Amino acid sequence: MNLFKDFQAKIDATLKAMADAGELPEGLDLTRVTVEPPRDPSHGDFSTNAAMVLAKPAGLKPRDLAEQLVVRLAEEAGVTELTVAGPGFVNWRVDDELWRRQLAAILTAGERYGDSDVGRGRKVNVEYVSANPTGPLTVGHARGAVVGDALAGLLDKAGFDVTREYYINDAGAQVDTLARTAHLRYREALGETIGEIPAGMYPGEYMKEVGEALAARDGDRWLGKDESEWLEPVRTFAIDALMRRVRDDLEAIGIQQSVFASERALVDAGAVQAVYDSLESRGLLYTGVLEPPKGKKPEDWEPRPQVLFKATEFGDDVDRPLRKSDGSWTYFANDMAYHLDKYRRGFATQIDVWGADHGGYVKRMQAAVQALSEGEARLHIVLCQLVKLTRAGVEEDVKARRGTFVTLSEVTEEVGKDVLRFIMLTRKPDAPLDFDLEKVMEQSKDNPVFYVQYAHARAHSVLRHAAEAFPDLAQAPAALAEGPLHRLTDSQELGLIKLLAGWPRLVDSAAEAYEPHRVAFYLNDVAAAFHGLWTKGKDDTSLRFLVADDAELTAARLALIRAVALVIASGLRIFGVEPLEEMR
RNA sequence: GUCCCCGUAGCUCAGCAGGAUAGAGCAACGGAUUCCUAAUCCGUAGGUCGGGGGUUCGAAUCCCUCCGGGGACGCCA
Numbered sequence A: 001m002n003l004f005k006d007f008q009a010k011i012d013a014t015l016k017a018m019a020d021a022g023e024l025p026e027g028l029d030l031t032r033v034t035v036e037p038p039r040d041p042s043h044g045d046f047s048t049n050a051a052m053v054l055a056k057p058a059g060l061k062p063r064d065l066a067e068q069l070v071v072r073l074a075e076e077a078g079v080t081e082l083t084v085a086g087p088g089f090v091n092w093r094v095d096d097e098l099w100r101r102q103l104a105a106i107l108t109a110g111e112r113y114g115d116s117d118v119g120r121g122r123k124v125n126v127e128y129v130s131a132n133p134t135g136p137l138t139v140g141h142a143r144g145a146v147v148g149d150a151l152a153g154l155l156d157k158a159g160f161d162v163t164r165e166y167y168i169n170d171a172g173a174q175v176d177t178l179a180r181t182a183h184l185r186y187r188e189a190l191g192e193t194i195g196e197i198p199a200g201m202y203p204g205e206y207m208k209e210v211g212e213a214l215a216a217r218d219g220d221r222w223l224g225k226d227e228s229e230w231l232e233p234v235r236t237f238a239i240d241a242l243m244r245r246v247r248d249d250l251e252a253i254g255i256q257q258s259v260f261a262s263e264r265a266l267v268d269a270g271a272v273q274a275v276y277d278s279l280e281s282r283g284l285l286y287t288g289v290l291e292p293p294k295g296k297k298p299e300d301w302e303p304r305p306q307v308l309f310k311a312t313e314f315g316d317d318v319d320r321p322l323r324k325s326d327g328s329w330t331y332f333a334n335d336m337a338y339h340l341d342k343y344r345r346g347f348a349t350q351i352d353v354w355g356a357d358h359g360g361y362v363k364r365m366q367a368a369v370q371a372l373s374e375g376e377a378r379l380h381i382v383l384c385q386l387v388k389l390t391r392a393g394v395e396e397d398v399k400a401r402r403g404t405f406v407t408l409s410e411v412t413e414e415v416g417k418d419v420l421r422f423i424m425l426t427r428k429p430d431a432p433l434d435f436d437l438e439k440v441m442e443q444s445k446d447n448p449v450f451y452v453q454y455a456h457a458r459a460h461s462v463l464r465h466a467a468e469a470f471p472d473l474a475q476a477p478a479a480l481a482e483g484p485l486h487r488l489t490d491s492q493e494l495g496l497i498k499l500l501a502g503w504p505r506l507v508d509s510a511a512e513a514y515e516p517h518r519v520a521f522y523l524n525d526v527a528a529a530f531h532g533l534w535t536k537g538k539d540d541t542s543l544r545f546l547v548a549d550d551a552e553l554t555a556a557r558l559a560l561i562r563a564v565a566l567v568i569a570s571g572l573r574i575f576g577v578e579p580l581e582e583m584r
Numbered sequence B: 001g002u003c004c005c006c007g008u009a010g011c012u013c014a015g016c017a018g019g020a021u022a023g024a025g026c027a028a029c030g031g032a033u034u035c036c037u038a039a040u041c042c043g044u045a046g047g048u049c050g051g052g053g054g055u056u057c058g059a060a061u062c063c064c065u066c067c068g069g070g071g072a073c074g075c076c077a
Helices: A003-020 A050-058 A062-071 A094-110 A140-155 A173-189 A206-219 A229-253 A264-270 A271-281 A332-342 A358-372 A410-417 A417-424 A448-469 A477-481 A491-501 A501-512 A517-539 A549-573
Strands: A046-048 A080-086 A089-094 A121-128 A161-168 A259-262 A287-289 A305-309 A349-355 A377-382 A387-391 A433-438
Touching: A003 A046, A003 A050, A003 A062, A003 A501, A046 A477, A050 A062, A062 A089, A094 A477, A094 A491, A094 A549, A121 A140, A121 A417, A140 A161, A140 A349, A140 A377, A140 A410, A140 A417, A140 A501, A140 A549, A161 A264, A161 A477, A173 A206, A173 A229, A206 A229, A229 A410, A259 A264, A264 A271, A264 A332, A271 A287, A271 A358, A271 A377, A332 A349, A332 A358, A349 A358, A349 A448, A358 A377, A358 A433, A410 A417, A417 A433, A417 A448, A417 A549, A448 A517, A448 A549, A477 A549, A491 A517, A491 A549, A501 A517, A501 A549
Parallel strands: A121 A161, A121 A349, A161 A259, A349 A377, A387 A433
Antiparallel strands: A046 A089, A080 A089, A287 A305
16 A cells, blocks of 8 residues: 555565575665655656665665666566666656556545554553643643644554553642642632732632632631641642643643543652662662752852762763752652653653753653663653744733733634644644744635645535536445546646655654654645646646546546545544535 | 754745755745636746765765854752
């Protein structure tokens, strides 16, 4: 189904046959041999660099090796126009008939087209959002949420066994502060005048609801009591309330993670102590004093001996503390326990999606995972740059007044989940993203969401018209696949098939690079090719999809249109975006 | 001071783990609508890929260095 892979396998086999025949040395390293479409389509449909890569180890001239390869490949069925070009590329095309069969295969596979087995069922854990349960999600969280979810969808399509996970930071000092804020709001709900929310607490209005709900559940039970009595139950209550809200916000943009891992539960279970013991027994801990940071004013800096992890042995820049000076665990220690836990749950491949402000944390976490898994696990971190929220070019006031934010749910309500999701995926995570509330709603081609959606809707519009004009023509993909595809002969039609044929290849490469945004750009290309073909029918009526007096040709073209819609839908599915069938 | 990310057309960005003559959209200019959705399409113009070295058959891509922009830098999470 993936022609590029098929040819890759054929090239490999051919090279091995050449080795057997003594034309090449035994045991050549073929890993750098690739089969890809040449950048310039006039060179051919396929191209391999085999001759150039192998020339040196084989002790041959690239072009000579290429010529030998050509002789062998010429025997392959359907291969035409074999040429040697440039420094030693071997280019070829395949029969139009082979492309048409590819179209049939796409239709037969339906939305499963592009599914791949590069993941070989390996378990992957994608952890994203993981916002502290101390407030509603903001637009700042949205990007990581969408990127993480789309990445999970992409890996799933590429054949990985994906778990979508959220890490709840419910153990630090901030959740005690949350509890105190909730208690204050609770007293307020019971009629006390509380005045300004003290600095350092969470001033947001959203805490009022939490206080009210607590009052409704527990009445005056926690009034006038010592903090030691209510802190824990109120904390639990508040965290639950906020996490419920987080889940609601996430669900509103189509995200449902299956695992919500609790930091507190890990700490309580002694997982951090276990990390400590394990590292200590392996001689990876020592007590030392860190150098003061260079950039910051070291005014309140005093050297303190701390328990340090030898992170530098695993590629980090400095060793990292596990205990605070009061003896409690650092956040890093807890995080180590969490990542070890993921490894123990069978995730040798872990992906964390973080905001760019955590960039300084990457090396130490990777060092930790390497140390804890004794080199068995790999942690990949996707850093998402910030989102600049604007409206018609003017920057939105992100914090209009103290304690208020532009929340994710506000934005979701305004632009809808599909627009939000797609736009967040139109830039690579490393690059900052402008999100203009007005522009993303524009219905024009400089808005990629509408451009792609419109292509899908347009395809379905044609299918609807076809159903009226040709009521006897079966439109199910499987039926169209059986149709007279030999009637597709126009170079632009075949070009579109070739583009669709690249979908599995794109899925694989995007998944391997952990870059879901590539899907967005690909879908844009497919949409452009389709729109182009559509408009060509305006100038040249013989190219119109519906040909009144030729049901056969119409059937063939509908097959192509159906395939376009399928591929777009399958791409949008990865993104969690609904493909629209009508956009009037 | 150290580390990470970024630097590609006037603007916003792609560039598929090194490939052949560097691409798209916007903006500019010129065209296409009796007809499947013009929410679209076709064409023209626009670039020392930040600078300089290096690696090799071949570099926007990898390495070094410099310049510029952003971010992070003990016990916060």
